[in-house]
Amino acid sequence: MIKNIIFDYGDIFINLDKPATARELHKLGIDDFTPEMVAKNQAYEKGLISTESFVDFYHQEFPNTTKKALIDAWNAILLDCPKHRLDFIKQLAKDKKYRLFLLSNTNDLHISWIQKDWGMELYDDFKVNFEQFYLSHEIHMRKPDTNIYEFVLQENNLKAAETLFIDDTAENTDAAKTLGIHVWNLMPGKEDVVDLFTHKKELF
Incomplete structure (x- = not known):
């Protein structure tokens, strides 16, 4: 019982909306997660790195984006x-x-x-x-x-x-x-x- x-x-x-983040990241020119990105995503999900460090990592990888655009894309999944x-x-x-x-x-x-x-x-x-x-x-x-x-x-x-x-x-x-x-x-x-x-x- x-x-x-x-x-x-x-x-x-x-x-x-599970495809939403990938859809929004595509607009920012981010189409595939490298092994380093996957590791960073999982570390962030475990709270092993700060939000600031996480956003900075992506901003450095993709300098043509803005931090706000990255955050909005990350949160697009949520309804x-x-x-x-x-x-x-x-x-x-x-x-x-x-x-x-x-x-x-x-x-x-x-x-x-x-x-x-x-x-x-x-x-x-x-x-x-x-x-x-x-x-x-x-x-x-x-x-x-x-x-x-x-x-x-x-x-x-x-x-x-x-x-x-x-x-x-x-x-x-x-x-x-x-x-x-x-x-x-x-x-x-x-x-x-x-x-x-x-x-x-x-x-x-």
């Missing part, structure tokens, strides 16, 4: 958080049947954009529903590395067999599954987290 639910953030609660999903998680927290956690690969630029776009009142209204709110740049780990799931389990004394992890990226759910965690690889546009208890009724 499931006692704990770990949710991803993007395309689980907040809608994403809205539908009210019905906020209502869902608030009701789930109110019911107190499950321990609720958020685990997201989120960098400082993205979370700052969300806080500004939503406003801190709405952001806090969402965040308060979770026992722990784990963002990769704050805990210096990222999915799909298994150490991030082990950390969440150990930190909160959770049993994998009693835990469900919901994420829209198969690579992430596959990694969690290797530890014995139940998973739902949610398909954005075809499935919605609010249908959890219908879609995964065999677990509850």
